[in-house]
Amino acid sequence: MIPSRLLVIGAGRMAEAIVSGLKSTNEPFFSAITIANRSDRQRLDKLASTYKVEITRNWKESMSSFDVVLLAAPPDAHDNLFSELSSCMNGQLVITVAAGIDPSTMEAHLPAGTPVCWMMPNTAALVGKSMTTFACGKNVIQSHRHVIEQILSAVGEYEELSEDQVHDLTAITGSAPAFLYLYSEALEEAAVNYGVTSEQAQRLVTKMIAGSASMLETGTSAETLRNQVTTPGGSTAAGVEVLEKHNMKNILKEAVKATNQHARGK
Ligand SMILES: NC(=O)c1ccc[n+]([C@@H]2O[C@H](COP(=O)([O-])OP(=O)(O)OC[C@H]3O[C@@H](n4cnc5c(N)ncnc54)[C@H](OP(=O)(O)O)[C@@H]3O)[C@@H](O)[C@H]2O)c1
Known part of the structure; x- marks a missing residue:
């Protein structure tokens, strides 16, 4: 060498x-x-x-x-x-x-x-x-x-990636961690409302996210994993329904788009 x-x-x-x-x-x-x-x-x-x-x-x-x-x-x-x-x-x-x-x-x-x-x-x-x-x-x-x-x-x-893809995908790999941290903050605030300390809430949410990331790393798709957790008509399904009603997927896609438009000065 x-x-x-x-x-x-x-x-x-x-x-x-x-x-x-x-x-x-x-x-x-x-x-x-x-x-x-x-x-x-x-x-x-x-x-x-x-x-x-x-x-x-x-x-x-x-x-x-x-x-x-x-x-x-x-x-x-x-x-x-x-x-x-x-x-x-x-x-x-x-x-x-x-x-x-x-x-x-x-x-x-x-x-x-x-x-x-x-x-x-x-x-x-x-x-x-x-x-x-x-x-x-x-x-x-x-x-x-x-x-x-x-x-x-x-x-x-x-x-x-190509040069253009690095520009566009920075919204996903570089900026989306901030989106995920916002998601964590919201879940921690919800947990605290049920009487745990903020330290307990942070641990619960962090370990949930780390465990879920490990599941994704097995190669099973996010959709399959979501369906495995979501029994039709069950309580998780009731929660997912709220996210779908507010079009969470679309909100995240809009956030990616806004990030890229700003990065490209539009
Ligand atoms: N932190 C991240 O998560 C992250 C992620 C992706 C990309 N980046 C990129 O990484 C680069 C550095 O980010 P950072 O987070 O490490 O920033 P940082 O902690 O603020 O450090 C910037 C460094 O650059 C030096 N510097 C500034 N102007 C300079 C010049 N003209 N010549 C030589 N050194 C100069 C500064 O020291 P002096 O002022 O003493 O010169 C300082 O050591 C940025 O371009 C950023 O876009 C950072």
């Missing part, structure tokens, strides 16, 4: 999730990991001591010592980062995890021929359970894919 040296620009929660995942494997793939940010020195020192990584402020001067650049800075920092990178890079694979910064955008701003990849992890990356979608640019070859998969698997599961 050819040693790969990784530069991570941005040292926030997502950078930490990825570095933590990469460092937790028995056989680390990257021979060296270096992290950079603009201003927060204490943050860099903390990451260096926790994960035994290198830190730098002057990544432009040492660009030739990196094979892969991972951008984990906010989307609006990318224009500047692309011009800084363009002035010093020489063929590195460039990956971003920033919302909205797709491979076409990256290719338009980086030197011709640059291999690029756009990854959209979700918040569960922080616990190694992201469902990440990703799309590659036209200069990505097999050896780059190997590197890309190492990074993706550091934070959970992944699925390769």
